[in-house]
Amino acid sequence: MDITEDTPFRVLRKTWQPVALSRDLEAGGVVGYTLLDEALAVARFEDGTLLATRDACPHKGMALSCGHVASGRLTCSYHGWQWAADGACVGVPSLAEPPQRLLDKATLETFAVQERYGMVWVRLDPEEAAPIPDVPEFEGAGGWRVLEAEPMAFACGFRREIENYLDMTHFAFAHGTTLGAAADVVLPPMEIDRLEDGFEMRAPFPSVKAPGTTPTKLQSAHQRHQRCYLPNVTTIRQTFEDGDQRMLVHVPSPNTNDSCTVFWLLAQPADFDGPALEDQVAFSTAVLEEDRFMCERQRPREVPIIPGRGGWGVLVSPGDTLANTFQKSFRGFLQDHLDAAA
Ligand code: FES
Ligand SMILES: [Fe+2]
Structure with a gap:
């Protein structure tokens, strides 16, 4: 099919x-x-x-x-x-x-x-195509603390939001006032691995401080590990230079083809040497608002499933590699379950 x-x-x-x-x-x-x-x-x-x-x-x-x-x-x-x-x-x-x-x-x-x-x-369907992924840190394993942020409604399809979350070259532009205008748009080499239930990416992440300022812990250079569990659960694990880690998860739950609700959580160890989770929410919400502005103004509102201009797979820069990996993996996921149902 x-x-x-x-x-x-x-x-x-x-x-x-x-x-x-x-x-x-x-x-x-x-x-x-x-x-x-x-x-x-x-x-x-x-x-x-x-x-x-x-x-x-x-x-x-x-x-x-x-x-x-x-x-x-x-x-x-x-x-x-x-x-x-x-x-x-x-x-x-x-x-x-x-x-x-x-x-x-x-x-x-x-x-x-x-x-x-x-x-x-x-x-909705009695048959299960994929389980809810296991991410022990979000269940408090190892003494991690978890905070569920307020879900945010986006007037765009869920694949626009996932692409945004996987996008590494929009920081200097879309997040000029939060993550820092000095963010480098030339990416360090990314290591991407396709996995049975999705894919993962590891890359050193440059500091995203504003010019002339000292980066805060959360803006400082770190190692980034992004993990996508198909179809739409994506985590980011940041490992900072002092060894501390922090995790975020986004799940854009599809309401209609043109709208989704982003459920998002933050987690970090109880002894994290930096701002408490509660103190990170306002900043993270401001960042997410900037993402929402972009996501809601792309046309069409959902990324078409077929490659094309304004969608995916045609005008590709290095920053789009991860989003393209998602679109290809997602198509594979759809195909597997179409074939299984045929
Ligand atoms: S009981 Fe009459 S509409 Fe529900
Ligand atoms: Fe963003």
């Missing part, structure tokens, strides 16, 4: 995507999220059980994300129909004894849902 522009979403239904931060979905809470063009409601019952379903009540289509959870039941805000955590309809207030046939018909379609790294992840 050939890859077309609608192939990514068909295959991504088989992958786990974050839909909320765990801290934003308290017991008894319900949130709405659009994942891969599918409007979802995700509820947390009092015992912690999660339920992910379509955001449309089987009765009259009311958004279930406007409902609430109480006494072990998700209740629709319109006529009060109720569901248990497994999706079984267990109450229709206007009927004292609702017939089983009606309750059966009102069963919710549920989706796989799990929690990891402080995020709630949903998979």
